Amino acid sequence: MEAATIAGAAVGRRPSRLTRLLRPLAFMTLPTATLIVLFLIPMGILFVYSFEYGPLTGSSGFTLTNFTGFLSEPLYGRIAWTTFQIATIAMLAQLLFAVPLAYVLAYKAGRFELPLLLALVLADELNPMVKIYAWRMLLGRDGLINEALLRIGLIDHPIDALLFSKFAVIVVLSTSYLTYTVIPIYASMKAVDAGLFEAALDLGAGWFTTFRRVLLPLIAPGIFIALLLVYVPLFTDFASPTLVGGTSGYMLGQVVADEVLQNGNLNGGAAMSILLLVGAALFSYVAYRLSRVKVES
Amino acid sequence: MPLRYRFTRALPKAASVALVAFALLVLFGPVLLLALFSFNDSAIISLPWEGFTTRWYSEAFSSGEALDSIVNSLNVAAIVTVASVVLGSMAAWGLTRLRFAGRTALAGVHGAVLVVPWLIIGVGGLIFFSQIEWQLSLTTVTLMQIVTTFPLVVAVMSAALVRFSPSLEEAAVDLGASQLQMLRHVVLPQVAPSLAASAIFAFAWSFNNFEISFFTGGFQQTFPVWVFSVLRHSTNLPIVNAASTVIAGAQLLIVFGLWWAMKLMNRRGGGDDVALAEIMTGGMR
Known part of the structure; x- marks a missing residue:
């Protein structure tokens, strides 16, 4: 790694700071966006839903009833x-x-x-x-x-x-x-x-x-x-x-x-x-x- | 070999053969019987053999639902495979060869997708799409399958990239190759067998996926969802036998075909069978 970097510098082909910054963006933007939109956000919504009243209960806001309902029922x-x-x-x-x-x-x-x-x-x-x-x-x-x-x-x-x-x-x-x-x-x-x-x-x-x-x-x-x-x-x-x-x-x-x-x-x-x-x-x-x-x- | 001879003798040969035979029996026996009974001329899957018929096959492939579900699954799996191999290879390259802030955390998120049960991702997807008011369909199935499948490709491809030292790539760049030339002529030949393996795994993961298709498919059925719904109502079972036999046969051919292809590529790339076994089992780690 070290040697290669030095050799790269010697022949003047060391990637510029800009390319080194852009390259990860080019490779990682699409996969990361996919993960955020289709995995992290759905998991986040799932989490939020678990602490909300259902539409049938008529109440709204934060609640633990979804959990206590399961945990208290034998x-x-x-x-x-x-x-x-x-x-x-x-x-x-x-x-x-x-x-x-x-x-x-x-x-x-x-x-x-x-x-x-x-x-x-x-x-x-x-x-x-x-x-x-x-x-x-x-x-x-x-x-x-x-x-x-x-x-x-x-x-x-x-x-x-x-x-x-x-x-x-x-x-x-x-x-x-x-x-x-x-x-x-x-x-x-x-x-x-x-x-x-x-x-x-x-x-x-x-x-x-x-x-x-x-x-x-x-x-x-x-x-x-x-x-x-x-x-x-x-x-x-x-x-x-x-x-x-x-x-x-x-x-x-x-x-x-x-x-x-x-x-x-x-x-x-x-x-x-x-x-x-x-x-x-x-x-x-x-x-x-x-x-x-x-x-x- | 002689070194471990005495220890391996501890399990008698007969016992090892019996063990392997039993494993093959429980793994493949039921499916073979299922295939056998797809040719039985009786609407009930039961022992008196009523004679040979192929009518369950013609019924399965002339009636709508069975054929539709298979076509749906193939379409979804084709898109998911291509998208996953592309996204997965990009991410694997970025995560193993490039340095940037947050790399470890990002690798962790890719890994997390593989650990969260599909049931939960399916429910998450269902709620997500209902929240943004998207009609559930094969499109939503495809999207959710891409996000669950491409991290598998990342795992397989990262394992391959880690095995090869980046010095060859650096040498190529130093000698004046462009990034694209380096990827095409140095990296691709080395990782080709793993790329093929990722494609097999991605296709199989998508085609076999039940949970995500079940929760995010709405009224559109993939093949596993169709089998599930028929089994719940227990009607027309011999048609399921026929369709399942065709699918299992195709999967057998695909696995063996790609195995040969990989073997060829691997030989050409100078790898031995041990490397191949490693690639093959790479999807399991």
């Missing part, structure tokens, strides 16, 4: 609990599965490594609505799983709990986001110096000890990145619970959608959005800090 506490359960179980299930899968991809797949990565990317590119529909077709009362189990005589009655339940939402969500859980963990495993394993084994550690004491701490940042990428979208999902959750799998994302689209209560929907956003921000901050701490130590 129903929403229960929905929040359901949401937490579904998102957390789906996340844990994915991690339990993703760590060994990433391990196979990173260390054992050999020439299948890239094709398998491509398969994971492809799985993510498939339309999410198509994937939800495919699961619904399998899990329903007359769905293919029940049908098949009945035919081979394993069950007498179709299992109702497969669809329109928390279970269904967990299955659909876990499979929808698996790509984003596996890839960061895989990437962090690729960065590990394999000689460390050998050293650990030479020093008499068993494979489990090697995994827990050597590999796990080194891939922890990857796990936190996976949490960062996946947990918030899981928590705020509303398409999957709407289509496969029924009444027992009703989640907070659906509260937002229903307030806005069915009840026409934009202010309530805005308030719930802000609550979710604050929760997401807190969670992301903690996960981010944890991933940093692990990197530094």
Whole structure:
């Protein structure tokens, strides 16, 4: 950098102060304007709406009722609990599965490594609505799983709990986001110096000890990145619970959608959005800090 | 390879194969069955196989809504892809290669868009457009998708630009290249695979986007919104199978086609498969 600047000055081509000022403007004006008009302003309006009375209440001005309405009603506490359960179980299930899968991809797949990565990317590119529909077709009362189990005589009655339940939402969500859980963990495993394993084994550690004491701490940042990428979208999902959750799998994302689209209560929907956003921000901050701490130590 | 041999032996080969097979089964099995049942001659998606038919395909592609929604999605995705690649590349260049006041903060705002759930951006967009009294339509969907998608391009392209040292660019300028020549002949060949990857990701993000299309689309449906509304009413399901099969098949072809294209470009640019894997997974970080 330094040398190049000097060389530039030497041949008299150092950009003038004016060009150095104008160049960022030329590149950044359009993207920044897009962000301001279509992201920051809408988010600002959403924020303001969440503190205003709705048009139906007849009052105007600043209020906290949009928030207190949710926070004081036990129903929403229960929905929040359901949401937490579904998102957390789906996340844990994915991690339990993703760590060994990433391990196979990173260390054992050999020439299948890239094709398998491509398969994971492809799985993510498939339309999410198509994937939800495919699961619904399998899990329903007359769905293919029940049908098949009945035919081979394993069950007498179709299992109702497969669809329109928390279970269904967990299955659909876990499979929808698996790509984003596996890839960061895989990437962090690729960065590990394999000689460390050998050293650990030479020093008499068993494979489990090697995994827990050597590999796990080194891939922890990857796990936190996976949490960062996946947990918030899981928590705020509303398409999957709407289509496969029924009444027992009703989640907070659906509260937002229903307030806005069915009840026409934009202010309530805005308030719930802000609550979710604050929760997401807190969670992301903690996960981010944890991933940093692990990197530094 | 021999160094990590003993540790990798800890998981028996059979277990690894089973693990991968299970992953592929849950990821692709349901969609394959969905495709299979698009050919079943029965209005109910259920097991007795009633015989082979292609009538769901002709119904899906002769009736209005399914075809319209696919055409809508393609139009939106085409515009969003072009706009996102342009805006995203500009911003990535500015954020990684130029120095100016407020650069870190601006990079933070680009990143923030990627973290805020689409549900909330969708609701924000709905309220915003109702506030400025814009009729919700495919135009508003396109606008909101551009703002959520181009930061992804910024992420992928910034990662690529950071990988290459700016010394080549400085050398080109020192040797008398104009800014445009430098971008065209030095930067573009290096970042071409990432540019292709950004285009794939941007197109997929737009085409697959449900939340934003749902909240800011008004009465105009994109493909995911159409599937959602049909599923809510549970009528005409085999048509959804047929349309979904076509879409999934097209997505498969696109991903593989662009993969080959990227591979070619990458080879020509002197990169190896490891670099390619890095680009491919770049959209996930």
